[in-house]
Amino acid sequence: MAYDKFEILNSTAVPLPIENVDTDQIIPARFLKATERKGFGDNLFRDWRYNGDDTPKSDFVLNNPTYSGKILVGGKNFGSGSSREHAAWAVYDYGFRCVISSFFADIFKGNCLNIGVLPVQVSPEFSAKIFAEIEADPKTEISVNLPEQTVTIVKTGEKESFEINGYKKQNMLNGFDDIDYLNNIKSDITEFAKELPL
Amino acid sequence: MSTKKTLFDKVWDSHVVKHVEDGPDVLFIDRHLVHEVTSPVAFLGIKNRKSGVLFPNKTFATADHNTPTINQHLPVTDPLSANQLKALEENAKEHGISHWGLGHEKNGIVHVVGPEYGITQPGATIVCGDSHTSTHGAFGAIAFGIGTSEVEMVLSTQCIMQPKPKKMRINIEGDLNFGVTPKDVALYIISKLTTSGATGYFVEYAGDVFENMTMEGRMTVCNLSIEMGARGGMIAPDEKTFEYVKGREFTPTGAAWDKAMAYWKTLKTDEGATFDKELTFSAADIEPMITYGTNPGMGMGISKSIPNAEDLEGGVATYKKSLGYMDFNEGEDMIGKPIDFVFIGSCTNGRIEDFRAFTSIVKGRKKADHVTAWLVPGSHKVEAAIKEEGLLDILTEAGFELREPGCSACLAMNDDKVPAGKLAVSTSNRNFEGRQGPGSRTLLASPLVAAAAAVTGKVTDPRELMKELA
Numbered sequence: 001m002a003y004d005k006f007e008i009l010n011s012t013a014v015p016l017p018i019e020n021v022d023t024d025q026i027i028p029a030r031f032l033k034a035t036e037r038k039g040f041g042d043n044l045f046r047d048w049r050y051n052g053d054d055t056p057k058s059d060f061v062l063n064n065p066t067y068s069g070k071i072l073v074g075g076k077n078f079g080s081g082s083s084r085e086h087a088a089w090a091v092y093d094y095g096f097r098c099v100i101s102s103f104f105a106d107i108f109k110g111n112c113l114n115i116g117v118l119p120v121q122v123s124p125e126f127s128a129k130i131f132a133e134i135e136a137d138p139k140t141e142i143s144v145n146l147p148e149q150t151v152t153i154v155k156t157g158e159k160e161s162f163e164i165n166g167y168k169k170q171n172m173l174n175g176f177d178d179i180d181y182l183n184n185i186k187s188d189i190t191e192f193a194k195e196l197p198l
Numbered sequence: 199m200s201t202k203k204t205l206f207d208k209v210w211d212s213h214v215v216k217h218v219e220d221g222p223d224v225l226f227i228d229r230h231l232v233h234e235v236t237s238p239v240a241f242l243g244i245k246n247r248k249s250g251v252l253f254p255n256k257t258f259a260t261a262d263h264n265t266p267t268i269n270q271h272l273p274v275t276d277p278l279s280a281n282q283l284k285a286l287e288e289n290a291k292e293h294g295i296s297h298w299g300l301g302h303e304k305n306g307i308v309h310v311v312g313p314e315y316g317i318t319q320p321g322a323t324i325v326c327g328d329s330h331t332s333t334h335g336a337f338g339a340i341a342f343g344i345g346t347s348e349v350e351m352v353l354s355t356q357c358i359m360q361p362k363p364k365k366m367r368i369n370i371e372g373d374l375n376f377g378v379t380p381k382d383v384a385l386y387i388i389s390k391l392t393t394s395g396a397t398g399y400f401v402e403y404a405g406d407v408f409e410n411m412t413m414e415g416r417m418t419v420c421n422l423s424i425e426m427g428a429r430g431g432m433i434a435p436d437e438k439t440f441e442y443v444k445g446r447e448f449t450p451t452g453a454a455w456d457k458a459m460a461y462w463k464t465l466k467t468d469e470g471a472t473f474d475k476e477l478t479f480s481a482a483d484i485e486p487m488i489t490y491g492t493n494p495g496m497g498m499g500i501s502k503s504i505p506n507a508e509d510l511e512g513g514v515a516t517y518k519k520s521l522g523y524m525d526f527n528e529g530e531d532m533i534g535k536p537i538d539f540v541f542i543g544s545c546t547n548g549r550i551e552d553f554r555a556f557t558s559i560v561k562g563r564k565k566a567d568h569v570t571a572w573l574v575p576g577s578h579k580v581e582a583a584i585k586e587e588g589l590l591d592i593l594t595e596a597g598f599e600l601r602e603p604g605c606s607a608c609l610a611m612n613d614d615k616v617p618a619g620k621l622a623v624s625t626s627n628r629n630f631e632g633r634q635g636p637g638s639r640t641l642l643a644s645p646l647v648a649a650a651a652a653v654t655g656k657v658t659d660p661r662e663l664m665k666e667l668a
Contacts, residue, residue: 019516020393020493024630029609033264033278035238035285047632052618075516077394080427080493081630083329083343084236106397106429107329110360111345165361167221177347182224182355183249185216189357192215192226193253197461198321198450 003116005175009098009144010154012069014061015134021074022081023108027090029082040086041093062094066138073130073142074101079108088112098144100151102127113168114177120144120151126160129153146172202471205434206365206400209340209465213323215357222359228322230257230352231308232295234264234286235611236327240349241289249354254294256356258317259286261299262307263328264611267574267601270300279612293353306577306603309333309545313417314579316446320435320462325352330545330627332423335432336416337439338465340400342430363429364398364474367467369405372481377661379555380415381547381625381644383407384422385487385497387479393495397427399475402467407481408433413442414551421546422627425494434466486660488532489629489642492520496629500647500659503531523631524639525619532641532657539622540571540652541634542645544608547625548576550583552645557589559649559663565597566655572614573598574606596653610635623651 031043048060056063078101088111102124112119133140133153141154152159215224264279274280290297298304309330312318318334324341327349334341348358401423416433423431443449450458485499506528507514542556565571575581584590607614608626616622618637625648629640646660
């Protein structure tokens with residue numbers, strides 16, 4: 001599924017300063033039973049967001065109207081655990097287009113890139129700054145500039161650059177995905193298959 | 199540039215179709231394992247793109263995540279689960295993929311049946327839409343979990359696009375102590391590295407401990423590689439590996455076997471090859487392990503007490519939140535804590551050796567009355583072995599029942615859910631909040647620790663019960 005293009009995103013952000021946020025929190029396993037990619041945002045952070053009787057937990061950030069935006073700022077080691085792409089789908093479906101963290105789990109990060117959510121890894125210091133600015137002013141705007149590979153706290157002008165490989169960057173800028181690429185080199189692949197050691 | 203290669207380099211490099219400039223490698227996949235949860239959207243994707251399955255004979259499908267573990271001969275009652283199982287069956291049929299669905303004699307957890315039928319082989323690249331695909335690294339394969347977009351890539355092109363990970367070697371020398379199992383070795387490593395300590399790396403396990411380990415044990419260790427953040431882990435194939443692989447349904451025979459063996463014997467890290475990171479631990483330092491928190495890195499020797507937040511390097515708020523969820527306090531002992539549930543099974547510890555270990559402790563004892571125990575074999579083959587070896591009789595005598603194969607309470611997608619607030623000792627792989635059911639609390643441990651808890655009704659050092667056996 002090709003996705004929306006990503007260039008520059010200016011948005012307020014939702015802070016989740018918890019470390020090791022795992023994929024079972026992002027989307028619990030019991031909500032993985034769909035056969036289509038629909039409605040996963042409703043169950044994003046389900047058990048942190050709702051009580052057992054489905055009433056919202058008022059102390060969880062997604063239930064706090066003070067915070068909103070297309071950027072989710074998470075603590076260190078965000079997305080650890082399962083390979084379920086449903087976690088990235090839930091983040092996207094809820095309305096986030098970018099996750100900022102000082103450290104991402106590997107598979108989650110790859111899944112995000114494959115579906116059009118930009119994972120932005122910043123230094124622990126810059127991450128702490130973003131959390132502090134949002135705490136001081138929930139309307140703090142963050143600017144994520146993919147062509148320049150920078151993330152900026154708009155009010156203070158503080159800026160940090162982030163890494164993304166050139167191939168993935170082009171994909172995100174153009175809304176292409178790996179499947180498009182691979183389908184274009186299918187004949188190379190079938191030739192290669194003949195030369196494998198076994 | 200050194201020409202010395204690691205085991206990982208040898209397998210990876212031989213599968214690179216092409217390198218994308220300033221981007222990932224296009225990696226050819228030899229074996230693709232598919233289950234009902236992470237595949238339906240991928241099949242939908244190839245339908246929408248009007249693309250087929252390029253090599254249907256390289257993909258194998260089994261139902262495991264969603265399946266009930268009792269009355270498997272009856273229709274699945276949960277309509278959503280039933281729908282996913284049906285989708286897998288139909289997709290497999292449409293594309294000519296082997297499908298070992300519910301009720302099939304070869305059905306079982308994807309990472310248990312792969313090795314059992316010889317689908318898993320040394321030097322292969324193996325992927326599955328499941329992070330515990332790392333299990334297959336026990337055979338000297340490069341095996342790792344992928345997302346659904348990548349499942350679609352493999353279906354339609356037999357390739358995925360991945361940057362080559364960095365390489366780490368973990369050495370453990372010496373002999374394991376009495377009562378210490380492969381699960382304890384893995385939990386020990388994770389407790390030292392944390393859940394993110396190996397992120398970005400692919401791990402090779404080396405040294406006496408892994409050389410002396412059975413194939414089942416190696417699978418347990420490699421299975422848990424993802425829990426320290428690694429994409430996967432692998433162990434160089436040796437005579438034990440070849441002996442295990444030989445004669446299985448999908449294993450090569452005759453001249454193809456000889457050719458395979460000649461190749462497989464080259465699959466070891468060259469003397470002098472370098473790793474980006476190398477760690478060494480001593481087997482003597484490892485005791486039976488148990489977790490006390492909400493990620494697999496929060497583990498310790500069973501005789502120790504829960505660390506104090508002030509002794510940690512940062513992350514205090516998250517640590518306190520975790521202990522709060524578990525309803526534990528800093529400085530408390532784990533030994534003696536009353537438990538409610540015991541689960542033995544999963545792709546981590548659902549193999550025959552695990553049931554042998556569990557049975558060795560419960561033999562001649564009785565299940566504690568207040569404990570609910572779920573004994574879930576990893577596959578029908580494991581289930582059959584439990585019966586053939588007479589383990590079932592011993593388990594029944596001790597008050598346990600055996601269920602039917604599946605992922606079960608490891609992730610609680612079916613009805614095997616630990617109720618809110620209840621404490622479970624589990625041989626599975628994750629103790630995340632709510633992993634075994636909303637509000638459930640999980641202590642990860644070995645089959646021996648699980649057995650000791652099942653018969654005493656509380657966290658118990660299994661060595662206490664093994665003394666009498668020794």
